Amino acid sequence: MRxxxxxxxxxxxxxxxxVxxxxxxxxxxxxERAPEFGEVGAGIGVMPNAMRALDALGLGEAVxxxxxxRLPGGVRDHRGRALGHLDADELERGGRLVAIHRADLHRVLRSALPADSLVTSADVVEVEPEVRYLVDGEPVVLEADLVVAADGIGSRVRSRLWPDAPAPVYAGTTAWRAVVDFTGPLEIGQTLGPGTEFGVLPLAAGRVYWYAATLSAPGLRADDELAEVRALVDGWHEPIPALLAATDPRAVLRHDVHELASPLPGYARGRVALxxxxxxxxxxxxxxGACQAVEDGVVLAAACSDGASVAEALARYDRERRPRTQAVARASRLVGRVGLGLRNPVAIGVRNALMRSVPAKAAVSGMTRFSGWRPPALSARPVGDPPA
Incomplete structure (x- = not known):
């Protein structure tokens, strides 16, 4: 249906x-509840699976x-010793990762939508039986055949329609992020230290996105978050010190990591899809995380494109998305436990030895377990044409 x-x-x-x-x-x-459209944050790594979804929408090249x-990539310990390395050809064997500033990706997506379809300062108060929202305190009512709840980890739609669903929980990790101007030689990199990791993703035009994460109690904040990161990775290998030296303290963002640790029993209810x-x-x-959201959007559209009723389309969406996304969430949690989650030197030594023993071919195969996903076919009508 349409x-x-x-x-x-x-x-x-x-x-x-x-889109x-x-x-x-x-x-x-x-x-959008905020007064203007835009993405708060630093960089994002768009994995090959999400890039294929964006290609299906005609937006991949813009991203x-x-x-x-095109760069090589690798994992090191905090002293700079290689735990695994892939040259550019090997790294792209399963598809190319593209790191981009979140604001740039958001802008590319917005460019594919007409301005009058984007409503800001919209405080949604109800989605059933109709969509009701407030703008400057004034109520607005919309009729909708389909409601897509994409309102984030603290989703108010989820809490209203899935009242028994467990709330998000703290995942035990706090993280810092920043984008800096940097012209030195770089590769896509991840460094694992005791209870801590540091990642480097070069962007275009001489910019670099870095992130750091560590095991921590929740809710901690510092007057100078950059100084916190410097202390955390003191003595770690280059280019980490140089990147931090190039960082404006005002550019550093910090957030505690939360997750839906208890999987939902379904992603659809009535005409509403999470x-x-x-x-x-x-x-x-x-x-x-964001890559799975991009996949969600394309799979939902494919399910809604073949003449099925909304109920049938959302049942298909749920069947296709719930097993995959919950498997990715479990795997991500496990990777965290054996990555920055290790503090014991013996356990770290065993992990590092195992990582060094993995051949490049096996490493690529492991990477494509989730990034090898391919999107379903959509209709041939180009993005940007008016709806039929």
Whole structure:
């Protein structure tokens, strides 16, 4: 069927769903609670699976223009000793990872939507039996054949329609992120230290996205977060010190990592579908959180494109997305436990020895377990054409 869809939440997952639904003929309105559309954050690694989804929407090349040049990648211990390394050809064997500033990716997605479909300062108060929201305190009512709840890990739609669902929990990790200008030689890199990791993702135009994460009690904050990171990785190998030296303290973001540790029994109820973090917020240790939201949007549109009823389409969406996203969430949690989750020197030594013993071919095979996903076919109508 075709109809009218309301997307609650204008983040990466919500915008992807809006673009994908429009591409198969739906009229779409996106309701964003913030006063303007935009993405708060630093960089994001768009894994090959999500890049294929963006290619299916005709947006992949625009993302690549803003993203990572072709580079090798590797994992090291905090003293700089290699635990695994792949040259550019090997790294791209399962598809190319593209790191991009979140704001640039958000802008690419917005560019595929008409301005009048994007509504800001929209405080959604109800989605059943109709969508009701407030703008400057004034109520607005929308009729919708489909509602997509893409309102994040603290989803109010989820809490209303799935009242028995467990709340998000703290995952035991706090993280820092920043984007800096940096011209030195770099590769895509991850460094594992006791209870801590540091990642480097070069972007386009001489910018670099770095992140650090460590085991921590929740809610801790410092007046100078950059100084906290410097102390955390003191004595670690280059280019980590140089990147931190190039970082403006005001550019550093910090957040505690939360997840939906108890999987939901379903992602659809009535005409409402949960998407992205609202459905399956996960830890970041596989770099798949936002990528799974992008997948969600394309699969939802495919399910809504073949003449089925909304109920049938959402049942298909749930069948296809719930097992995969919950498997990714479990795997990400496990990777965190054997990555920055290790503090014991003996356990770290065993892990590092095992990582060094893995051949490049096996490493690539492991990487493609989730990144090898390919999107379903969508209709041929180009993105940006008016709905039929």
């Amino acid at each position: 109809g009218t869809a309301v997307v609650v939440g204008g983040g990466l997952g919500g915008l992807t769903a809006a 994908a639904l429009r591409s198969v003929g739906w009229e779409v309105v996106v309701l 690549r223009e803003h993203g990572t040049p 998407l992205g973090d609202a459905a399956h917020a996960m830890t970041p240790f596989l770099g798949q």
